[in-house]
Amino acid sequence: MKWTGYVSALAATMVVLAGCGGGNGGQPEGSGQATGGETKKGETSVPQRPARSGPLEITMYSAGAAVTQEGFNDMYGDALRKKFPDVKFTFIPKAKGSEIQDLVTSGTTVDVIFDSIGYQATLKNLDLQTDLTPLIKNFNLDLNKFEQTTIDYQRNNGNGSIRGLPVWTATAGLYYNKDIFDKFGVAYPKDGMTWSELLELSKKLTRQDGGIQYVGFVTSQASQATTNQLGLKFIDPKTGKTQLESDGWKKVLNTLVPFYQIPGPVWDSNTIAVAAQRAMFEKDRTAAMYTNYSGGTPPADMNWDIVSVPYYDEAKGVGAQSYPAYLSISRMSKNPNLAFEVIEFLVSEPYQLENTQKGRATVLNNPDILKQYGANDAKFKGKNIAAMFPPKRAVLGDYTPEDTAASAQFSNAFNAVVIGHKDVNTALREAAEAADKAIEALRAAKK
Incomplete structure (x- = not known):
């Protein structure tokens, strides 16, 4: 198969919109009523959180967008290092010699990949993403808390599997x-x-x-x-x-x-x-x-x-x-449980609130967080913020x-x-x- 040519074609034809992520150590958030692995009727126990294994190190990579180290820190790095002071976080910027196919060829370990929906086909074609369904079940993560078109997209394009969870989305x-x-x-x-x-x-x-x-x-x-x-x-x-x-x-x-x-x-x-x-x-x-x-x-x-x-x-x-950015766990990861803790935190209400206040819209169905969009940016003061969040979105x-x-x-x-x-x-x-x-x-x- 002509992988190099096809991957280049994928990147070149990727849709880019003009203008265009661990663990809390405590109980998992979510009601437990509708998770990736739904509990049986009458079952009330919360699954035991999976134990970490492997080094306390997480490497993150943006497969499609050219994100700087400063941009990574603003989006994810600063919040992650504060939440997980015992974990070493490394970010590999996309650049010449560090395209996703370069990392695959060299065997460079990447744990968490983040990027817009426009790059999901590339990751799928390279078979880089882990099916998150077992982890969603084991961590008792409630999928109903997300804007559902972003979850349905993953199910529809993964033949029922979920290979990425949304972390933020563009407004319109x-x-x-x-x-x-x-x-x-x-x-x-x-x-x-x-x-x-x-x-x-x-x-x-x-x-x-x-x-x-x-x-x-x-x-x-x-x-x-x-x-x-x-x-x-x-x-x-x-x-x-x-x-x-x-x-x-x-x-x-x-x-x-x-x-x-x-x-x-x-x-x-x-x-x-x-x-x-x-x-x-x-x-x-x-x-x-x-x-x-x-x-x-x-x-x-x-x-x-x-x-x-x-x-x-x-x-x-x-x-x-919606035009969401997704978080995926690489099949190369030596510590998928820790990687999922990272994702779990980035889709949690506290982080989503913080990120939304910065002007990156939440992917959660939480009106209290939506109301805080751009709260830390003076340019949004007095603006009709609610207009950016339709009550219903078209299917992706x-x-x-x-x-x-x-x-x-x-x-x-x-x-x-x-x-x-x-x-x-x-x-x-x-x-x-x-x-x-x-x-x-x-x-x-x-x-």
């Missing part, structure tokens, strides 16, 4: 520049709007003033598709072919394109780029609204606020998909290289309609054909 919302609304005397957006309502609001703000072209709304078409609220998948699991010509994807494209057909702005290959659109909102301050799906926030000097991402008429109340899609290839073709279809003035059906048909060819090439690389 519709940010808006109050100054532009005030300038034109337009009422601010509201929580619970639909995409059709947002389109009408955008029309009121797309205008020229003083020789400046203002735009009502911009977005990342790729991120919006990847985290779509309809729970659409790019690839049909039965046929292995792309589903870009389905009614669902036509719905997404027909919802997105009209914002770019409002008279006034001129869209071309430069202005339609995601970075350029974001600059319209954050730097140029000519875009009134922007949907962000990666947890990023507007500049501190902008007079901004946020409301929920608009809903589809047929899926009211369903927010964008897949993040294989094949899905990423299809996602790229969806963006091409969007560009073909907006810039090339093709109709939606033609653009999606051509995109589906191109995606299927790319998928065949990726699958051939596995052989």
